[in-house]
Amino acid sequence: MEKVAIVVVTYKRQQLLERLLESFSQMTTAPWRIIVVDNENSPETAEVVKRYQKRLEQGETACRWADSADSVVYESQVENTGGSGGFYAGMKRAYELGADWFWLMDDDVVVLPDALEKLSKWMPNHGVVQGSRLDYDGGPFYWQYRFLSALGIYNPIASAKFDSAGCKPTNTACFEGGLFRRDVVEQVGLPDKRFFIYWDDCVYGYLASKVTDSVVVSDVILQRSREVKNWxxxxxxxxxxxxxxxxxxxxxxxxxxxxxxxxxxxxxxxxxxxxxxxxxxxxxxxxxxxxxxxxxxxxxxxxxxxxxxxxxxxxxxxxxxxxxx
Structure with a gap:
């Protein structure tokens, strides 16, 4: 497994962050680094990360972490820069540390134990891999994976079905589980922090699709951990x-x-x-x-x-x- 850095952006949701970090402990293949970007600059969040780092050092994980003493990086922001600014800062830090892959996610999801094994089979041939997710209630979560550039909107009727290989091309991305290769990040740059929130991941995935083969796969890697009112x-x-x-x-x-x-x-x-x-x-x-x-x-x-x-x-x-x- 190449150097996979998980970049998490969090803001005032310490309990959700703890659940996400706990899911990392259950992973059967360990990532190379975890970068936690704290948009609140909160002592409570810093303590959550510190406690988790201690657990890694004590070996309280489902598999061995190669560099447990340096595996978690806490990146505190002076001000709330939104998801866009948070992912900008987190990917910048991961890039400077030497990450080969950047796996992005918010704090309101949990990772399934075999997520990296599922993603690894797609990584040799694709520069962007977007895994599938479960909703809060355990049902499938539909992601609009086709971006209609002529209109500047997602295609709301794009088929939810996959081909026989469990894969389909996409020309956008989602920062809730999107995996990006280093050379792709080098070519398109870091996420545009001026967006603050919304459309940032859509546009970043659009830019990435101009330089690499981007896919969404049927393998389920995440589950949402926060219930949201919906219709x-x-x-x-x-x-x-x-x-x-x-x-x-x-x-x-x-x-x-x-x-x-x-x-x-x-x-x-x-x-x-x-x-x-x-x-x-x-x-x-x-x-x-x-x-x-x-x-x-x-x-x-x-x-x-x-x-x-x-x-x-x-x-x-x-x-x-x-x-x-």
């Missing part, structure tokens, strides 16, 4: 509850998305405008069906984010994230 649309597809802050960034960050699409000649002004309308409509439906109590404030944040996205699209000072080569 089941059909089958495994569902609309989850959101927040006013997320609603703002869903719309605002389409400005950043448009700039990256322009780099590769995939930006269609008419199609992208239609995709923006569809994104707004989806969030409006979410407010009507799942988050009715936040309807007034939520609608205002959607409009505010849309206005900000227009400024970003026309910002003459914008530059893409630099590559690391």
């Amino acid at each position: 089941e649309v059909t089958g495994v597809r569902q609309l989850n509850s959101s927040s006013d802050m997320t609603r703002f960034y869903i719309m605002r960050n389409r400005g950043y998305m448009a700039r990256y699409l322009m780099l590769y000649g995939d930006y269609n002004p008419v199609g992208f405008a239609l995709g923006t309308i569809l994104s707004f409509a989806k969030e409006f439906i979410r407010l009507l069906t799942v988050d009715r109590a936040s309807f007034g404030s939520g609608a205002k944040r959607l409009v505010a984010g849309w206005k900000e996205s227009r400024k970003l699209i026309h910002d003459p000072s914008w530059e893409p994230m630099p590559n690391l080569k």
Whole structure:
């Protein structure tokens, strides 16, 4: 197994982080490093990581860790930089340490014991591997794995089925379990921390798909550990509850998305405008069906984010994230 660094971003959820770290202890193949990025800069989180490091040093794991004394790296942020900034900082640290692979995840999942064995069979031939997940209740979790660049949205009707090999191509990614090879990270750079939250992983996966073969596989590697209110649309597809802050960034960050699409000649002004309308409509439906109590404030944040996205699209000072080569 090459040097696999797990990069975890956490914020004010020490109990969930403890559950995730415990799942690492049950893994039958140990990772090379665990980078915990603390966006809260919290003494409580630092203590959670310290206790876990001590357990590793005492050998309280399902398998032997080669460098247990240095296996866990605590990366505290001075301010909350969101998931985007957290993954930027964590991947930067892992890259500087010499990681060959970057396995990204939030703090509200747990890893299945044989996850790395499942991923390892795909790693020789693919630069990005996205494993499958279980939802909080143990059922399958549907991930929209096709990005429609002409519209700037996920394909909501992409088939949930896999081929006979248990694999299908993807042109996007998710920071909830996405695995990225070092040379891919070198070519596309680190995640764009300006996104703060939302669309960051979608765009990063889009950029990665331009330089490597990216796949989503049927092997289940994670399970969500936090229950989220949702509305089941059909089958495994569902609309989850959101927040006013997320609603703002869903719309605002389409400005950043448009700039990256322009780099590769995939930006269609008419199609992208239609995709923006569809994104707004989806969030409006979410407010009507799942988050009715936040309807007034939520609608205002959607409009505010849309206005900000227009400024970003026309910002003459914008530059893409630099590559690391």
